[in-house]
Amino acid sequence: MDTPSRHADDRKTAVVAQRMKKPFLSRKTRHLAFVWMLLLPALLVYFAYRAVPLAWNVVLSFSFWAPGKPIRFAGLYQYQELAFYDGIFWEVLKNTAIFMLVIPISIMLALALALLVDQKITGRNIYRTIIFLPYPMMVVAVGIVWRWLYNDNVGLINYALRSMGLISRPIAFLESYDFALAAVIAAAVWQILGFFMIIILTGLQNIPPHLYEAARIDGARAHHRFWRITLPLLRPSLFLCVILGVIASFTSFDLIYTMTNGGPGHATDLLITYIYKAAFTLSRFDYAAAMTVVMFVLFLALALLTNRLAGGDAGKVDISD
């Protein structure tokens, strides 16, 4: 009599009856489930490839570990090594700081260019496109092209300098301790300049024109208008460029790898290329993790500092409801 199938049947009728009266889940619960279902895949990606790695890096940096070996607590060993026993780490840190010259150089040039192409002159769209053109190019290819330009025998740059009589014998820019870092910086500026120009241009076009009219009526001269209206109102755009420049300085792996691979010696090694070498050519994952933690803390400090200076406006994303 009391077979399992009858039980199941009873239950089914009960469920159907309940569903007919009111929905299985309340409207609110369903809404909530729906929202989280939509969010979950994206959140999972960020959780796995952003949040987890951050914690994993910290754990690794306080450990002795190599692939296939058990993990052991190391305390501050890795940090002590990079602070006191690894001279190259400090050189690399210095190089990264020098590489950040890309930021002020690019921003000043970009500001000047943005002001020029913001005028009502013929062909301004063509100028904008040409100046922006290098930005979407694959950085690996850009690195190879610039290597070729810097070539000491038949490179265009040496040829130009020689025919202008500025130098008498060719300079091997990328093999020289004096010039290599500067040469890489020039290539980086060439690529990022147009991007900064577009950001600043967007900022310029968001300045309400009536401000300029009012200033003109008040008899303010052109340079006054620039210092008193344009520049202050461009602050968020300029600081955004700074933050993007800081990110670029910490992540310019492709360019260095193809142009110099950190050489000569470690003259053009940046933090990111040195971390890559430590982890993936020397298999010192624990030590590389410690350097990554340092890099991340430095990056965060610089980004927060920039944001503070910008009055909290830099790189602001619209998250208002």
Place this chain on the structure above:
Amino acid sequence: MSRRTRILSHITLILVSVIMLTPIYWVVKTSISGENLFTYPPSIVPHDPNLFYYVQAWYTVDFVRLFTNSLAIAVLVVVVNLVLNAMAGYALTKHFPGKGMVLGFLLASMMIPFHATIIPAYLLTAKLGLLNSKLGIALPFFSHIVCIFLFKSNFEAIPSSLVQAARLDGLSELRILTRIMLPLSRPAVATNIILSFIWSWNDFLWPLIVVRSPDQETMPLGLVSFLASFEDTTGALYAFCVLVVLPSMLVFLLAQKDFIRGLTTGATKG
């Protein structure tokens, strides 16, 4: 604007344009000239232009394999990005408990450059058994936060009366997203496609770490292997460079407005 400033502006801009275009011109010139690359002085215009180096590049590297690998990964990244970002963007237009936390989490993730995660990301991908696979290369880039916010602001701009009407007609929430919201968000869709395509196409560091065998190599990896085995003194390298850069340039020139808007929206919108 006076005549003088106009002329001065043009002169400056032409000068800058020439400087910006010179490297591009130089690589194209090198790639099509038949001359010995070691002639000094180098000729400014290519004499006897021909496609010899392109043919040589074509036969030296397995171009089709590199191209299809890069394309397969880019298509995977683009499709998944569209789905995940649109879904997440739509969810963020709703009110629900914990929304502030989700936004905070996304913004915090934005502050973690992928480069600062490569070691654990590599170990994680190894644990998942995805090293040396297309899925392993694509996985970390399945969603871009900028594009989520792009979708969110696009969806919010759609009049709510439309959504209400659809709801009264009995459309489910999912249908509202696919039938009403997405077709009305063409610009966001376009921008998302372009950005995720170019980012995936140009990416180098991650494939360099994950790829172990030549059959999984992408375009930038092929370019670097070519450089490693033939030095930078063969014209075929520069023909290769031109071929590699061409697709993303094409995408950019065709969709310039969307591309630039995408890069500046998430960023400068206050």
